[in-house]
Amino acid sequence: LVDRVGARPVLFAALSCFVLAALAAASAQGYAGLMLASALAGLGNSPFHPVDFTILNKRVSQPRLGHAFSVHGISGNLGWAAAPVFMAAITAATGSWRWAAGGAGLWALIVLATMLLNRNAIDDRSVSWPHAAAKSAAGASAEHPLAFLRLPSVWLCFSFFFWSTCALSAVQSFAGPALGKLHDLPLAVTSFVVTGFMLCGAAGMVVGG
Numbered sequence: 001l002v003d004r005v006g007a008r009p010v011l012f013a014a015l016s017c018f019v020l021a022a023l024a025a026a027s028a029q030g031y032a033g034l035m036l037a038s039a040l041a042g043l044g045n046s047p048f049h050p051v052d053f054t055i056l057n058k059r060v061s062q063p064r065l066g067h068a069f070s071v072h073g074i075s076g077n078l079g080w081a082a083a084p085v086f087m088a089a090i091t092a093a094t095g096s097w098r099w100a101a102g103g104a105g106l107w108a109l110i111v112l113a114t115m116l117l118n119r120n121a122i123d124d125r126s127v128s129w130p131h132a133a134a135k136s137a138a139g140a141s142a143e144h145p146l147a148f149l150r151l152p153s154v155w156l157c158f159s160f161f162f163w164s165t166c167a168l169s170a171v172q173s174f175a176g177p178a179l180g181k182l183h184d185l186p187l188a189v190t191s192f193v194v195t196g197f198m199l200c201g202a203a204g205m206v207v208g209g
Contacts, residue, residue, distance in 0.1 A: 001047070001050075002047065002050040002051055002054055006124055006125055007050070007051045007052075007054040007055050007058075007122075007124040008055070008119060008122055008123055008124055008125075010047045010050070010051050011047070011051045011052075011055075011115065011122065012112065012115065012116070013047075014043075014044045014045070014046075014047045014048060014051065015044065015108055015111060015112040015115065016044075016112065017040050017041070017043045017044030018040075018041065018044040018045075018104075018105070018108040019105050019108045019109050019112065020040050021037045021038075021040035021041035021044060021105075022037070022101050022102065022104045022105025022106075022108060023101075023102075023105050024036045024037035024040055025037035025098075025101040025104075026098045026099075026101035026102040026105065027098075037101075052072060054124050055122050055124050056068050056069065056072065058124045059121070059122065059123075059124065074202045077198045077199070077201045077202035078198070078199075078202055080172075080194070080198040081194070081195045081196075081197075081198035081199045081202065082195070083104075083194075084176075084191035084192070084194045084195050085191060085192070085195055086100075086103070086104070086107075087100045087103075087104065087191070088100075088187055088188045088191040089188075090103045091187065091188075092188050171193070171194060171197050172194050175190070175193045175194060175197070176190035176191060176193055176194065177190070179193060
């Protein structure tokens with residue numbers, strides 16, 4: 001879809017899905033409502049790597065691309081670290097997780113508005129480096145659209161992202177509830193487990209970079 005219509009409109013649609021997901025969660029009256037919120041959140045989250053990598057590759061010069069990817073990765077980890085604290089703090093202050101979901105929706109709406117106001121800066125149709133695009137087009141051969149599946153590097157990258165996502169999802173989804181069950185810890189404390197995990201991940205990126 002990103003290749004067909006461009007990264008920017010898909011980004012706007014993804015952020016809109018996050019807003020709708022938060023509203024669905026805040027107003028959910030049962031399991032079906034929570035499933036709807038989860039589906040909308042998953043739909044909003046799924047395009048981000050095609051979207052952000054496309055925009056970075058087309059809007060950032062080659063000498064600065066490595067730094068851009070580093071900032072992108074570290075910022076993402078910091079966002080994951082801040083999210084549990086943000087949600088737990090609103091829940092503790094209001095006594096309702098619905099207000100926390102509404103706060104998340106408001107935050108997503110602010111991000112969407114910011115992207116809309118700066119839409120020219122993320123326009124992937126405007127290739128900043130035409131000589132690189134021309135060189136790539138000139139060297140392209142008429143291969144089958146799925147020919148890349150024969151490359152071992154593609155499957156290695158897929159395997160890396162698949163298993164790292166499984167590990168991250170397990171920590172985010174089950175570390176807090178497990179600590180609550182095992183040690184009778186409140187949500188406000190267990191949420192810091194994910195925060196600490198992601199902060200350590202960001203620190204590792206900085207040290208490794």
